[in-house]
Structures are given as C-alpha cells and as structure tokens.
Amino acid sequence: MTAHGTPRNHDHAHRWPEISFQDRMDTVRFDVHERAHIVVDGSKCEGCSTQHCVVACPANLFVPTSDGGIVFNYEQCFECGTCYLVCNVEGAITWTYPDGGHGVVFRRT
Amino acid sequence: MTAVPSTAPAVVAVCLKWTPSPFDGGPLGPDEGDDRFAGVSPADRAALELALQLSDAIGASVTAIAAGPSAADRVLRDAVAAGATRAVRLDMAAGSDSRDVAFELAQVVADACVVLCGDYSLDRGSGAVPAFVAHHRRCAQALGLVSVDVTASASSVAGAPDGELTIHAVRRLDGGRREVLAVPTPCVLSVEGSVASLRRAPLRRALAARSAPVEVIATPPAHHHGAPAIVTPYRPRARTMPAPAGEDVLGRLRALTDAGTSGGRGETVELAPREAAARIVDTLRGWGYLD
Amino acid sequence: MDDRSLTTTDCDVVVVGAGPAGTCAAIVLARAGLDVVLLERGPFPGSKNMYGGVVYPRILDELIPSWWEEAPVQRWVTRRSTMVLTPDQALTVDFRSQRWGAPPYNGATAYRPDFDHWLAAHAEAAGAQLVCSTTVTGLLRDAGGRVVGVRTDRPDGDLRTRLVIACDGVNSFLAKEAGLYPPVDAANYTLGVKETLALPKDVIDERFGVRGREGVDIEILGGTGGVNGGGFVYTNLDTVAVGAVLKLPKLAAQRRRPEEIIAGLKSHPAIAPLVEGAEVKEYSAHLIPEAGLSMMPRLAGDGMLVAGDAAAMCLAAGIWLEGVNFAMASGMYAGRAAVEALRAGDLSTAGLAGYERRLSSTFVLRDHRKLRRAPSLVLSDRVQHVYPELITSVVERMFRVDNPAPKPGLRRIVRDETKRLGVRTRDLVRDGIDGLRSFG
Known part of the structure; x- marks a missing residue:
C-alpha cells in the first residue's frame, strides 16, 4: 500500500519470493550427457551486434563475454531450438539433439 | 569357501x-x-x-x-x-x-x-x-x-x-x-x-x-534369514558434556570442537582377524555408534 | 549401386517420435498387423514434451473407445476464459458449461509426460515395438533419393524399412533433411514458456470457482510485455500452469527475457490473486509451429510421411489453440494411408497421396485452411499492441460514471478512443473484415 492507501501493482509482485534463475532451472530434471549437443563457435559471435540468443534462450544458456564473444553451456538445455532459429550468423550454432536417453526430462508439463 | x-x-x-x-x-x-x-x-x-x-x-x-x-x-x-x-x-x-x-x-x-x-x-x-x-x-x-x-x-x-x-x-x-x-x-x-x-x-x-x-x-514372505545384527544409521546417544575449559571464547570454542588438536583418535593395531573385528566393535560401541 | 531387391528390411514401418502423432500412427499400423518400430529419443514417451496445457481428445474415439475412463487427465475444462490485459485493466469473457464435465467431455488438462506415456502404452499393446532413449540422427536413402531407413545413435543403429513416418517434433530435422520443408523462417515459430506452480487442490478449487475434476482454461491477449504473443493460465489438480507464447523475432528484438514475461503476467492484478503464494514446481519451454498452413512442409516424399508438429499441424488461431488433437489425427491418418500404400506396394509420393487426401477431407487441413489468416492476424502489431487498450478503454468509459457529466454514448466513446490511440478507421474496418474472414 502506498502512503495514500491505494494498492499498487508492484505490491502483488512481492507477495511471494521471486526465485533466482538457478533455483528456477533446478526445478527441471536433466540427465546430462558428456557430449555437448549444441556447439557455439564463439569466434563467429564476435561480429554479432544483436546476440538474440542471449535474450531469447529460455534457459539463459548464452553468456556474452567482455570481448564480444559468447560462452555457451549445454547442460541445462530444454532442446527447444530457439537459439538456432533466432541466430543470424551462419554456422555460429551447431544444433543437434542430445544422445538418446539424455537431456531434459519433463514431469509436469 | x-x-x-x-x-x-x-x-x-x-x-x-x-x-x-x-x-x-x-x-x-x-x-x-x-x-x-x-x-x-x-x-x-x-x-x-x-x-x-x-x-x-x-x-x-x-x-x-x-x-x-x-x-x-x-x-x-x-x-x-x-x-x-x-x-x-x-x-x-x-x-x-x-x-x-x-x-x-x-x-x-x-x-x-x-x-x-x-x-x-x-x-x-x-x-x-x-x-x-x-x-x-x-x-x-x-x-x-x-x-x-x-x-x-x-x-x-x-x-x-x-x-x-x-x-x-x-x-x-x-x-x-x-x-x-x-x-x-x-x-x-x-x-x-x-x-x-x-x-x-x-x-x-x-x-x-x-x-x-x-x-x-x-520369494517367501519376509523372514530375515540368519542375518547378522542390523546396522542402523549413526545416531549418537545423548551424553553429558562438560563445559569447555579455556581462557577466552576462542579457547573454549577450540576445546569444544577439537580444533587445533592433533588429528585423529585412531590407532593402528595388528591383530588376528577375529580379535581385530572384536576390537573394532568395541571401539565403535565406545564411540556410541553401536547399541 | 543400391540393389533394392537384395536389401532386406528390418520392419515394415519406422515411426520416429513417440509423441501423440507417432503413437497414433503406430497404433493404426500395429493393429493392421504390420511390423512397426516406434523410436523415441527420450527415456520414455512424453519426457521431452511440453504444451499450452489443454488437450481435446475426441479424435481418440476412433482408436481408444472410452479413452476418458483411462486417460491420465488432471481436470476437465468446464470454464474457458478469454482475457484482454493492459497493465492495469482486464476484460474477461468467461464461459462455463457443466456439459463439458461429463462424457464425452471437451477439453482436458493433462501433463504430457503422463498423457503421451499412457498413449504409447496403447501402441505397445497393439504390437508396436517401442524403443526409447534412441535418437534418430538421419535418413538412409537409396541412389534415387528414396528414403529406405533411418540412422540412430545406437551402435549398429541403422534400421532399414519400407516407410518412415517422421513425427520428430517441431524442429523436424528429418523433414528438413528430406527436403520437404521450405526455407525455415524464425517468424513462423513462437516460444512457449511456462511455470507449473504448486497449490493445494482446495485452494485452486476456491480461487478458480470449480469443484472436483472441473478445470479452467484462461487464454490471455496482452500482458506479454510488448512481445507479440499471448498468455495462458490453466488448472491441474494441485498445480496451476502460467505461461506465455512469444513470437521469436519479437522476443529477441524487445530484449525481454522469457521468465521476466511470465513474472510480469503473474504480477498482473488480474492474475496475481490466482497464483500468489504458489511455489514453482517446474519451469519449461518448447517451440510451437505457429504459422499453420503457411509454413507446412510437403507431407509426403518417396518412402516417407510427416505428421504432428513436424508437419506444423498446430492450430494457433487466437481463440482456438490446439495441437495435440491435430497431432493425433495426422498421425492416425498417416497410419491409415501407410497401411493402404503398403498393401498396394507403392510407397512413392504418389502412392502415399492417401495421407493428404484424408487430411484434406477432415478437420486437420479443413480447419487450417479455414483459419489460414488467423495466426498472422492474431500476432499482428495492431491486434497485439493497440486493440487491447482500445477495447479496455472503451469498456472502462462505458462503465465509468462521470457525474455530473452525462453518459457519452458508445459511438462517441469508440470515436474518441480510436482517435486518442491513433487507430485509423480504414485499418479498423480492414482488420474487422479480416477477422470475419479468418474466423467466419
């Protein structure tokens, strides 16, 4: 409530704790394989000004580096395909499915 | 065998x-x-x-x-x-x-x-x-x-x-x-x-x-075939602890946690298997691991 | 080089992907006495699958009579709401029908890892050979380009067959490898993200006004933080799912993270009271082939059929949001066409034409053709960013009592508000006609 006694939108937002991104990802089960099923060629990312993958990846796996490149973690990947679709640098993302039986395992989706 | x-x-x-x-x-x-x-x-x-x-x-x-x-x-x-x-x-x-x-x-x-x-x-x-x-x-x-x-x-x-x-x-x-x-x-x-x-x-x-x-x-219903004693997870028994002795807070804390004392209450003994087993059981019992 | 007469096949049909499309194809084929191998890359069917929450299983009447007595359904949707949101307003059209809470039912909420797993058990019971934890990495083709099998990532993993049915999902690398897809455009896809939130069943019943196995499906226009798309809230037995469907190029361009958009939805005054205090049980994401008919690949090639999301069989037409039913039906018709083609001994594109013929004469392609303009209209900038505010501000002025000022009259309000929001009458009329054409 504000000083004037009127409810404000953002009061609702704080009625429950917003979880950290890592806690959010920890709700998902992943059977990680040692082979990286998605490979990002960081050298191709250096000239990329948009870096759409960094924003769009729902698992937040693309991390921009200070030298303009991209570091990618494949372990907590939903295998959705967003990254290669929004990428506009030919050959920067090599995308395959993880080896059979590995990767994300949904339970309540 | x-x-x-x-x-x-x-x-x-x-x-x-x-x-x-x-x-x-x-x-x-x-x-x-x-x-x-x-x-x-x-x-x-x-x-x-x-x-x-x-x-x-x-x-x-x-x-x-x-x-x-x-x-x-x-x-x-x-x-x-x-x-x-x-x-x-x-x-x-x-x-x-x-x-x-x-x-x-x-x-x-x-x-x-x-x-x-x-x-x-x-x-x-x-x-x-x-x-x-x-x-x-x-x-x-x-x-x-x-x-x-x-x-x-x-x-x-x-x-x-x-x-x-x-x-x-x-x-x-x-x-x-x-x-x-x-x-x-x-x-x-x-x-x-x-x-x-x-x-x-x-x-x-x-x-x-x-x-x-x-x-x-x-398989027949459960009937614990001539089994050895049950090993339960470690549950230390409650025991009276004397107040730690020490000059200051740090000293008492050290006394309480054994920090800084030379490591290991362990000892090395050489015994025949039967005696060695008995010794281990005695020691564990002494430490409160076994009833 | 390839001598087909000397090539023995391992089975009659390989179905790739044990989702609803592949499983229904396998059920039909196995029941026809054919030797079917159903390959699934996840550890069990459904483990890779996530969706917008409601399945309409009536098509299963043809495959599993009384499916409702055994399907792992969370709740039967008896309340459907369509909500238009601006940051501090909400207009809801709420419909309830108790008839949808009794056989043969209408929509149901279900977890896909439960539903797909249950469905696949029927394929196995029919005699299909389900092998999980097996990723198909490519097609085997003869010198003439005809598909003659699949390569999997298992040792000794090539499987030669008379027909491949690709039900390998929205990314369908098999349909792309076979050259059945037009060039891929990110604008044809939306990203679905959702949170499954835990709440006690009685709290859900109370907040959503339902009892027993009754459930609610809320579809939302607006509230997605400037990214074209939509939101949804629906009830499971002891969880509530909240999520958003986001147009990919817009999501990237707006620089809003998907989880922020869900957080924005959850904090909206119209949604917050429904979900507050709930703990996140699972976060998930999946792509949706949103553009419908305009992105569909060719559905058959020599030795190959494509069904389900792999063939973009997903209806994202604003007020109708369906996919699992289209997947099940396309799989079932692919199976029937395959049985026919195998018996006739012609597995060429022409021999498999019975598939598209069946889709064209049933809801699968008829709905898509009828609603072909709907996806682009629903995701257009005016529908997404202007009309929600136009509608809510018109309603707000209608219900606002501005005494001593007299009531302005509806025509005046509409004129004022369209002018204030810079909506040109020409566009409004054209979109209106488009809407009538799209949904009529």
Missing part, C-alpha cells in the same frame, strides 16, 4: 537394485507399476558394465538380477540389451528388508565366480546387501571399489596353478588413501559409479530385448 568347479561355464552375476520412482507426481503420480522414473543407480550401471567387460575377458556369461515387482523387468531387459545373457527377477516388494533380499540373491548367484553390485542405490539405502550376500556365500568381499583392472584380473587365470581367477581392484579408504586388492574368487564386489560407464545397447539387441525372457523367482 567353495571354488567354482573349473568344468562349469563361468558366470558373472550383477545385482541391480531397482528403486521405484522417488518423484512425487501429485494426486495422479506414478504408482508402483510406473517405470518412468524408477530404475537403478549410476553405480549399478557401472557394475553392469564391469560385469560385461569381465565376462568378455574371461569368457563368462552374465546373469543380471533385480528384486522388485514386474515394473523392474525393464531394467533387466535393458541389461539384456546391453549384453547380459540371463535375467532373473526376485519377485518381492520394492524396499524389502536387505537381509531377505541378500538371502534370496545368494541362492541365485550361488554359481557365480564374481558377484558385482553398485555401492549405492537410487534411494541411498544402507549399502548392506553386498556384504550380506558375501556372508551367505561365505566368500570374499571388497566393497566400495574405485577401479577394477579387468585385464590384470583376466590374465590372473593363466598365472594361477589351478586356473583360479583373482580380481585386481582398488578400494577407497578414509583420508584419500587407496588400498590395492587382489581378491580371490568367488567374491562379492561393490563398485562406485565412476568405475565404468555403461555401453549403449546396440539397436537390434534393444529391439530383441523387448521380448527377452525374465525368469521370475517367487
């Missing part, structure tokens, strides 16, 4: 602890017949891989055994797909008493020269089954192995006068130390998950294994 007659084909047995789904799926959650989230631990998978490698090296067949309801057949068929030659299921409820499971297992693995187990299950039980099986078989045991040298083990057969197999392995000890073992067979081994990673089953074998026969052995 009973040696395997050299005329019989050698058998390596692997015991797979099937654990029902730990996942709470809500009101419609998985029941016992649901095999989606049920399965075996990485340590059990490592044990299976090691059994397959060992059997390849010494020309043995592999018997895979699980205890559980029919939902456990899947892990056995997966084992057959990976290369096991025989699949046996002890028909018992999941979570049966370790002593009953071990007694039944011991009957099935009676002809095995090596019995492999994972050193932990998905539900993190007491890890007592391998030791109980060894007890029933009256054979050697080596638990919590971090590596098994398959080549050296297989070549031990040629060097031994009576063609006996000896398993060469390394066991983890406290304090980062390792113990290098030569285990006579028959024996029961339990291995950590890191000793081997299970091979992918070839597609055609995976297809054929879908209808692979699983021998089902009916």
